[in-house]
Amino acid sequence: MAAGGLDAVLTVRDLRVAHIDGPSSRTLVAGIDLTVRAGETVGIVGESGSGKSLTARALTGLLASNLSATGQAVFEGRDLLSLSEREWRTVRGRGIGLVLQDPFTMLSPTMRCGDIIAESLPPGRRSTRTRRAEVLRRLVEVGIEDESVMDRYTFQLSGGMRQRVGIAAALARNPSVLIADEPSTALDVTTQKEILELMTRIQADRGMALILITHDLRVAFAMCDRVHVFYAGSVVEVGESKELDALPLHPYTLGLLQSEPPVDHRVAKLVTIPGAVPRPDDVVDRCSFAARCQWSSEVCTSAAPPIREISAGRLTACARIDEIEDELREARQLVSVPASKRGFERAGTTIISAQAVSKVFGGSGQKVVALDSVSIDVGEGESVGLVGESGSGKTTFARLTVGLESITGGHLLIDGIDVRDWRALKRADLRRLRQTVQMVFQDPYSSLNPARSVGWTLAEAVTTHAPDTRSVERRVGELLASVGLSPDDAQRRPAVLSGGMRQRVAIARALAAKPRILVCDEAVSALDVSVQAQILNLLTSLRDDQGIGYLFVTHDLSIVRQVTDFIYVMSRGRVVESGMTDDVLNAPQDPYTIKLMESMPRPDGAWLGR
């Protein structure tokens, strides 16, 4: 735990990062204070655009050339922010290390893993043999015992292995501070847990200071001694993990905690944070969260409230905390109350019926079995979850239901139509199928045509699926309203919309065909937690209002818990367990489901064996 009393290794005072564009400048991060001591893990939590990654870049001197950092960051008696590029090179790697989010892009595809680590070692002459031995020692430290990894290229390794190699490279010069920017976000849940455990162990063994940047409060609470909550480029709350989790002292932190669906139980309705994150420059004279805060009053909008210490090590930027503390406490406790059990029976008509479906990719050469005798049913108005990690075959199944792939074995009936081969279907059947099943994809940034306005995209969908629509414009307006957007948004292009708004547009587009089943392929996993909660609530209300059924394809058990009635758990192309959602998650039977449950992040150090 916290190594209090030890001297700070890194002290950041009033860090400000601005985007410089000729004479004008735009603030991205402002007034950041941060202290890290040896052997301590400090968390930076925030949603996208909160400035957490920029802070990491500023503290390693790796900001883009049009960004500038001011303030003070004292490390080993030197102010980092005034270093020249040449001086920075003596700090990076040796003093402060950095691990990036995506192990798939972080390592050069043209280098062997051993060389990546070897080049990162402290400078000095070594014989080939000692160098190899040293690299191997470093690999063992990150849990890779297999010597052949040294001679492999990164693309020959799994995501988890790549991240281990990345960590070994970042640690090669033995930094006293390691900054890890979302080190496990791009990984599967079971791999995420392994990587976090590894980092916890290494941090303790080396007595190194660790700054963990994450969007996931549960991960932050499990890993860190102290957590800083970032919002719109500044710190709104600081506290020890346990205290923060038990009682947030800022409405934004509370909002984050409320938005996160718990894995242990279902809550009646996810509380969401309305609105969107403002730009730091627009809120310099007020509390940055005031516009979205239910407790906002005149105090909050008359001046920017400074962050202040409430008790030892506990800081908040909420001006009204003394008045609203009890209300926050009450609201916090509400989240942990389970909702009443939903009565549900699989009685409706089956719309998607898959019996012993298999899908094999590749022809005569190498064959890859993506689905191996999978039987899945989705009925009218049901919400069904399909859970698994990458490579489980869950996305392949989703693609089969909308005709992006055809089955290679078994039977797939959709609305009574036998869809053995999508290309061989009659036009009339195809039209009926399009109006039965529609899909929402994971990434709202790439699933919408950037060159076309939202209205154009929706009008296209309307005229495709219902060519006899009399007023396309009115229908587009209805669709936008049904997903909580305004008719004015029709004129906008995807680029100016936030991720959540884009995903709403993608949902509206799918709704244009008036489908009976909506297949959501990781439809919320690219979104921030507060936005994710909004979309989940939207999907729930669409189901209540229009009777739409869902097939939720996801890796996230807490989402499944929140929005589905029945689940199938998939692993390596097979369904390993299925049943009522609460039954399966409360008492998982298959070893894989059990492992998946254990891997779900919990806001407790014990989860990582701390």
Next chain:
Amino acid sequence: MDWKDWATFVSKRLAALVVLFVVLSFVTFALMYVSPGTVVDVLLAGRPRSAATVHALNVEYHLDKPFMVQYWMWVRDALRFNFGSSIQTTLPVTDEIKARLPTSLLLGVYAYVLTMVSGIGLGVLAAFRNKRAVDRVVVAGTVVGLSMPSFVAGVFLLFVFAVQLPWFPAFGKGDGGLDTLWHLTLPAVALAMTSAAYVLKHTRAAVLGVLQQDYVVFARARGLSNGRVIRVYVLRNALIPILTISGVLFSYLIVGGVLVEMTFSIQGIGQLLVQSATAKDLPMLQGVVLLVSAVIILVNLLTDVVYLIADPRLRLKHG
């Protein structure tokens, strides 16, 4: 990939090349029949026509035999590098080509080296000075380079560096060695201008793309020296797409030499091609076309091999 995989790869590609080459040779041979007038007309080329000469020509060129037999006889000779005699000079085609090939190849290689060195060098420089003065000047230069045909560049270079400032000779291929290089410098520069601009544009875009990559940030974050980051990370990864276009460029430089050889009166293959086309010298044309296509095909094979060596992702995809 071990040596066995390499052998399979290369032999597979070679087999495909043989097929391609057969098709090419067929098309080349058929040239004689698709060109206007009968073959005999072409062979006579304006000389007095009599029944005896027509008959003699028919026999000499086996024109009395069926088409496929003629083709087969031509291929059989071509395999021994015998393309018959030039109609214009009555010298063996092979001798003529042999005399000119070294100059053209040297010009091509010279222009290729200039293209790569200046294109990549300036491209990298422009990318690292993105949106600053140097970058803007270089990018403006590429527009000029891309829009100027090589013979215009040639005439311009001649005027400046051979007439106004008599630093370089205005024509000819020199007497071998350094003298030849000296003679070929202006033509090579003229030839390389467009392709260098092309390589520059691609290099700049590729380097800018790579500089955005996480692996460059991560390399810097580990405290690696600037030189190493540029060499091992930026250049190594950015040059892979450049390699692909470089093979195509080499072919372009060999063929594109035609205009430059004419401009600088260099006795090369390109000039030969133009001359024999004008004179309808079919045996010569066939020989040159076949030779040039052979060079292009082999260079492309070489590019693919180098590409595989450079990009481990392609090499080890199934490994």
